[in-house]
Amino acid sequence: MLNALLLVPAITGLLAFLVRWKPVLHALLLATAVSHAGLTVRLWGGPAVADWGGWLQLDPAGMLFLSITSLLFLAAAIYGVSYLRGECRLYPAGHQAVFVGCLLVFLATMTLVCLSQHLGLLWVAIEATTLASAPLIYFHRSSRSLEATWKYLVICSVGIALALLGTFFLSIAANPIEGTLILADLVAGGGVLLAPWLKMAFVFFLVGYGTKVGLAPLHTWLPDAHSEAPAMVSCLLSGALLNNAFLGILRLRQVCGAAGLATFGQGSLIGMGLLSMTVAAVFIVGQTDFKRLLAYSSVEHMGILALGFGLGGLGTVGALFHAINHSLGKGLLFLTAGNILEGYHTKTIAEVRGVRRLLPASGLLWVLGFLALTGAPPSGAFLSELMVAGAAFQNGHPFVGLAFLGLLTVVFVGMARPFLEMAGGEPPAELAAKKPVESGLRVLPVGLLWLGIVTLGWYVPPALQHLLRQAAALLGG
Amino acid sequence: MNMVLEALLVFIVLTNLLMLGSSRLGVYIRAGAMQGVGLSFLFFTGEAGWPHSHIVLLALVTMVVKGLVFPSLLFRTIRQAGVRREMEPYVGFTASLLAGVAAWGFALWVGGRLPLPGVIRSDLLVPTAMFTIFTGLFLIVARRNAITQVLGYLVIENGVFTFGVAVEAATPFLVEMGILLDIFVGVFVMVITLFQINREIEEIHMDTSKLAALKD
Amino acid sequence: MAGLVPILLALLLAPLLLGVINRTKAFFAGRQGAPVWQPYHDLRRLLGKGAVYSRTTTWVFVAGPVVGLASVLAALSLLPLGGQPAFLSFTGDLVLMVCLLGLMRFVTVLAALDTGSSFEGMGASREVTFSALAEPPLFLALAILARKTGSLSLTGILGAIDHGLWLQAGPMLLLVATALFVIFLAENARIPVDDPNTHLELTMIHEVMVLDHSGPDFAMILYGAALKLWLLGALVVGILVPAGSPWYVGWPAAVGGLVLVAVLTGVVESTIARLRMHKVPQLLVGSLILALLAMVLGAR
Numbered sequence: 005m006l007n008a009l010l011l012v013p014a015i016t017g018l019l020a021f022l023v024r025w026k027p028v029l030h031a032l033l034l035a036t037a038v039s040h041a042g043l044t045v046r047l048w049g050g051p052a053v054a055d056w057g058g059w060l061q062l063d064p065a066g067m068l069f070l071s072i073t074s075l076l077f078l079a080a081a082i083y084g085v086s087y088l089r090g091e092c093r094l095y096p097a098g099h100q101a102v103f104v105g106c107l108l109v110f111l112a113t114m115t116l117v118c119l120s121q122h123l124g125l126l127w128v129a130i131e132a133t134t135l136a137s138a139p140l141i142y143f144h145r146s147s148r149s150l151e152a153t154w155k156y157l158v159i160c161s162v163g164i165a166l167a168l169l170g171t172f173f174l175s176i177a178a179n180p181i182e183g184t185l186i187l188a189d190l191v192a193g194g195g196v197l198l199a200p201w202l203k204m205a206f207v208f209f210l211v212g213y214g215t216k217v218g219l220a221p222l223h224t225w226l227p228d229a230h231s232e233a234p235a236m237v238s239c240l241l242s243g244a245l246l247n248n249a250f251l252g253i254l255r256l257r258q259v260c261g262a263a264g265l266a267t268f269g270q271g272s273l274i275g276m277g278l279l280s281m282t283v284a285a286v287f288i289v290g291q292t293d294f295k296r297l298l299a300y301s302s303v304e305h306m307g308i309l310a311l312g313f314g315l316g317g318l319g320t321v322g323a324l325f326h327a328i329n330h331s332l333g334k335g336l337l338f339l340t341a342g343n344i345l346e347g348y349h350t351k352t353i354a355e356v357r358g359v360r361r362l363l364p365a366s367g368l369l370w371v372l373g374f375l376a377l378t379g380a381p382p383s384g385a386f387l388s389e390l391m392v393a394g395a396a397f398q399n400g401h402p403f404v405g406l407a408f409l410g411l412l413t414v415v416f417v418g419m420a421r422p423f424l425e426m427a428g429g430e431p432p433a434e435l436a437a438k439k440p441v442e443s444g445l446r447v448l449p450v451g452l453l454w455l456g457i458v459t460l461g462w463y464v465p466p467a468l469q470h471l472l473r474q475a476a477a478l479l480g481g
Numbered sequence: 482m483n484m485v486l487e488a489l490l491v492f493i494v495l496t497n498l499l500m501l502g503s504s505r506l507g508v509y510i511r512a513g514a515m516q517g518v519g520l521s522f523l524f525f526t527g528e529a530g531w532p533h534s535h536i537v538l539l540a541l542v543t544m545v546v547k548g549l550v551f552p553s554l555l556f557r558t559i560r561q562a563g564v565r566r567e568m569e570p571y572v573g574f575t576a577s578l579l580a581g582v583a584a585w586g587f588a589l590w591v592g593g594r595l596p597l598p599g600v601i602r603s604d605l606l607v608p609t610a611m612f613t614i615f616t617g618l619f620l621i622v623a624r625r626n627a628i629t630q631v632l633g634y635l636v637i638e639n640g641v642f643t644f645g646v647a648v649e650a651a652t653p654f655l656v657e658m659g660i661l662l663d664i665f666v667g668v669f670v671m672v673i674t675l676f677q678i679n680r681e682i683e684e685i686h687m688d689t690s691k692l693a694a695l696k697d
Numbered sequence: 698m699a700g701l702v703p704i705l706l707a708l709l710l711a712p713l714l715l716g717v718i719n720r721t722k723a724f725f726a727g728r729q730g731a732p733v734w735q736p737y738h739d740l741r742r743l744l745g746k747g748a749v750y751s752r753t754t755t756w757v758f759v760a761g762p763v764v765g766l767a768s769v770l771a772a773l774s775l776l777p778l779g780g781q782p783a784f785l786s787f788t789g790d791l792v793l794m795v796c797l798l799g800l801m802r803f804v805t806v807l808a809a810l811d812t813g814s815s816f817e818g819m820g821a822s823r824e825v826t827f828s829a830l831a832e833p834p835l836f837l838a839l840a841i842l843a844r845k846t847g848s849l850s851l852t853g854i855l856g857a858i859d860h861g862l863w864l865q866a867g868p869m870l871l872l873v874a875t876a877l878f879v880i881f882l883a884e885n886a887r888i889p890v891d892d893p894n895t896h897l898e899l900t901m902i903h904e905v906m907v908l909d910h911s912g913p914d915f916a917m918i919l920y921g922a923a924l925k926l927w928l929l930g931a932l933v934v935g936i937l938v939p940a941g942s943p944w945y946v947g948w949p950a951a952v953g954g955l956v957l958v959a960v961l962t963g964v965v966e967s968t969i970a971r972l973r974m975h976k977v978p979q980l981l982v983g984s985l986i987l988a989l990l991a992m993v994l995g996a997r
Contacts, residue, residue: 128656128659131663132663132666138670155692162633169644176598179598
C-alpha cells in the first residue's frame with residue numbers, strides 16, 4: 005500500500021517525461037492525482053502499516069500532512085489541466101512533458117517525506133523535493149523566474165546541507181544505541197541519547213529545514229520563488245511543501261520529547277515564529293505585487309505554525325489544525341491569483357481593479373478566500389488561530405499572545421486594502437471590452453477548497469479530530 | 482593508517498586554502514575535484530583489513546562523481562560562459578586566506594572541546610570537516626560568480642561528508658547512495674540553470690549580483 | 698675535523714647548483730644550454746677583471762660584497778649536512794644563522810643605496826619588503842621543528858628528523874618543507890618571486906641592486922648567492938632526507954638531494970610565470986599559512 009503510494013506518482017512522473025502527446029500528459033496528471041488521493045483516503049482509519057523494515061510508516065503526523073498534500077495536489081491537478089490547455093497551450097509538448105513529469109515526481113518526493121521514518125531518508129526526500137520543484141518554478145522561462153529558481157536552489161540546498169550535518173549529529177547523539185536514525189528506535193531509546201549532541205542536532209535541523217520552511221530570517225528565497233512560479237506550483241509549494249519541510253523539524257522534536265528535552269528549542273521556535281510574523285507583516289503592508297503578498301502571507305503562517313509548536317499543548321493541536329487551514333486557504337488564493345494574473349497580465353496590485361466585474365467567480369473567491377485565510381469567522385483559520393492564542397495565554401506567555409494577536413491584526417488590515425481594492429472598482433476598459441471567460445475547471449477546485457476551510461470553521465469531522473489529537477500526542481504536545 | 486588519514490586531512494585543508502586564496506575559476510574547480518578524490522579515500526581509512534564491498538562501491542562512486550563528473554560539468558560551464566576569473570569578490574583573496582586561517586584555528590578549538598563519544602581516529606577529522614563547511618559557506622557569501630557559488634555548495638557537502646566519515650555515522654548504504662544522488666542531481670540542476678542564465682542574460686557573466694530584479 | 702666537510706662541500710659545489718638550474722631550464726626550453734660548470738668559468742672570468750667604482754660611492758659600496766660573503770660563510774659553518782653535525786653548533790644557533798643571512802641582505806641593500814641611484818634604491822626597497830614577509834615563515838618553520846625535536850640547534854634539529862619522526866609526523870614535516878621551499882625560492886630571487894634572468898628594469902628585485910658591482914666584487918656577490926642557495930636548499934633537504942645514516946650515505950644523499958632541489962627549481966622556473974609584484978606578498982603569506990598549519994599539526 006505504501007509502496008503504491010510512492011510508486012504511482014514516481015512511475016507516472018518518469019513516464020510523463022517521455023510522452024509527447026499533450027492529451028495523454030494531461031490525462032496522466034489527472035489520473036495520478038486521483039489515484040493518489042484515492043489511496044490516501046483508503047489509508048484513513050486503517051492501522052499504521054510499516055514497510056521496508058520500518059523505514060516507511062504512516063503515523064498520524066505523516067497521515068495528516070500526506071492528506072493535505074494529496075488533496076491540494078488533486079485541486080492543483082484539475083486546475084493545472086485547464087491551465088496547460090488554456091494560456092500555455094502553445095508551449096511545446098516537450099516543455100509541458102518536463103513540467104508534468106517534475107510535478108508528479110515532486111508529488112512522489114513529498115509523499116516520501118510524509119512516509120519516511122528514517123531521518124537520513126527524510127533528508128534525501130526533502131532535498132529531492134527542492135530538486136523536483138526547481139524546474140517547475142522556471143516553467144515560464146523568463147529571466148525573473150530564472151533568478152527565482154537560482155535563489156531557491158542555492159539557498160535551500162545550502163540550508164538543507166546543514167540539516168544533513170544535523171542528521172549526523174543526531175547519529176552521534178544516538179551513539180549508545182548504535183547510532184541508529186530510525187525514528188521508532190530513537191524514541192524508544194530516548195533516555196540514553198547524548199543530550200548535548202541532540203541539542204546541536206535540533207539547532208541544525210531548525211536552521212536547515214527552517215530554511216525550507218521559510219522561517220525568518222531564512223525566508224529570503226520564498227517570496228521570489230512563490231511569486232514567479234505558475235499558479236498551481238505556487239499553491240503546492242506554499243500549501244504542501246512548506247508543511248512537509250516542517251515535518252523534518254517536528255520529527256526531531258519527537259525525539260527531543262522522548263529524551264526529556266521537550267522544552268528545549270521552544271524559545272527558538274517561538275522567537276522565529278514571532279520574527280517570521282513580524283517580517284511578513286512589515287512586507288505585507290504596502291506590498292505592490294499580489295503574488296508576493298501571498299508569499300509573505302505564507303511566511304506569516306509558517307510563523308504561526310512555529311509559534312504553535314513552540315508553545316506546545318493546545319498550541320500543537322492548534323498548529324496542526326492551522327496547517328490544514330493555511331494549506332486550503334493559501335491554495336485557494338494562489339489558484340485564484342493565477343486566474344487574475346491570466347485575466348489582467350500583471351502582478352501589480354495597482355493595475356488590477358474590478359475583478360468582481362471582469363471575473364465574477366474569481367473575484368468573489370478572492371475576497372472570501374482572503375477572509376477565510378486571515379481568520380475571519382466562520383473559518384477554520386479562526387479556530388486554529390484562537391487555539392494558538394489560547395495556548396500562549398494558558399502556558400504563561402501573555403506577551404507572546406498579545407504580540408501574536410497584534411501581528412494578526414496588522415496583517416489583516418495590511419491585506420484587506422489590496423484585496424478589496426482589487427476586487428472592487430471598474431476594470432480597465434480595454435480588458436472589459438474583451439470579456440474574458442472563466443473556465444469552470446479553474447474555479448471549481450478553488451470553490452471546493454473554500455468550502456473545505458469554511459466547513460472546518462464550524463464542523464471538524466470526528467475522524468479528523470481524532471487524527472489531530474493523535475498527531476499532537478505523537479509530536480509531544 | 483593514522484598517518485595516511487592525517488595526510489588526507491591536511492590535503493583537504495590545503496585544497497580549502499587554495500580555493501580561498503585563488504581568483505581563477507579553473508583552480509577552484511580543480512581544487513574541489515582534488516578534495517572530492519581525497520574525501521573518497523577517507524572511506525578506506527576506517528578499519529584495518531580488506532574493506533567491505535559497500536565501502537569500495539561508495540568510495541568509487543564518490544570519486545567518479547566528485548572528481549570527474551562535477552569538474553567536467555563545471556569546466557563546460559565556464560567555457561560556455563567565457564568567464565575565467567572571479568572578478569571583484571566581496572572579500573579580497575588575501576583577506577579570505579587570513580579568514581580561512583582564523584576559521585581553521587576556531588575549528589580546532591571547537592573540535593577539541595566537543596565531547597565525541599566512541600573512538601575518534603584522528604582529532605583532526607572534526608576540525609577539518611568544520612573548516613571545510615566554513616570554506617564552502619564563505620565562498621558562497623564572499624564571491625559573486627555563480628559557478629563559485631555552486632562550488633561552495635559542493636565544498637559544504639564535502640565538509641558534511643567528512644564529518645559523516647569522522648563520526649562513522651550509522652547511515653545505511655542506501656541512504657548514503659540517496660544522499661549522493663541528491664547532490665548529483667542538485668549540481669546537475671544548478672548547472673542547467675547556469676546554462677540558462679548564461680543564455681538568457683548575455684552581459685551578466687555569471688555575476689550573481691546582477692540577479693537583482695526580484696526584491697521588495 | 699669531519700665538521701669541515703659540509704663547509705668544503707658547499708664551497709666546492711655551490712656554483713654547480715646554479716649550473717644545474719640553468720641546464721634544467723635549457724632542457725625545458727628545448728635549448729642545448731650552457732654546461733653545468735659554466736658558473737665556475739664565470740667566477741674565474743670575473744675574478745680576473747678589474748673593478749670600476751663610481752665617484753659617488755664610498756667604502757660602504759666596497760664593503761658590501763665582502764661582508765656579505767663573510768656572513769654567508771659564517772652561516773655555512775652552522776649548517777649540518779646529511780644528518781652529520783655542523784662545524785659549529787650551540788643552543789640557539791638557528792637564530793644566528795637567520796641573522797647572518799639578514800646581515801648579508803643588509804649590507805647588500807646598503808651598498809645598493811650607496812650608489813645613490815634611484816633605480817637601485819627601488820630594488821633595495823622591494824628586497825627589504827619581501828624579505829620582511831619571508832622572515833616570519835622562516836622563523837616559524839624553524840621554531841616548529843625546534844619544538845618537535847626538542848632541540849634549539851640546527852645540528853640537533855636536523856639530526857633528530859629520522860624515519861621514526863617521519864612516520865609519526867609526516868604531514869607536518871612535509872608542510873614545513875614546502876613552506877621552506879617557498880622561502881628558498883623567494884630568498885634566492887627565483888621565479889615566481891623574482892626572475893634572475895630578467896633585465897627588464899621595472900620587474901627586477903635582486904639583480905637591480907647589484908647592477909653597479911663589477912669584477913671581483915660581482916664575483917663575490919655571485920658566489921655568495923650560490924652559497925645562500927646551497928644553505929637554504931640544504932635546510933629543505935635536511936628535512937626531506939631522514940637523518941640517522943652513517944656519513945658515507947648521509948653526505949652523498951644530501952648532495953644528491955640538493956641537486957634534485959636545483960632541478961626542481963629549474964622545473965618551477967620553466968613552468969610557472971613570475972608573479973606580478975603585488976601578488977608576491979600573497980605567496981609569502983601562503984607560506985606563512987603552511988607553516989601555521991604545520992604548527993597546529995605539531996602542537997597537538
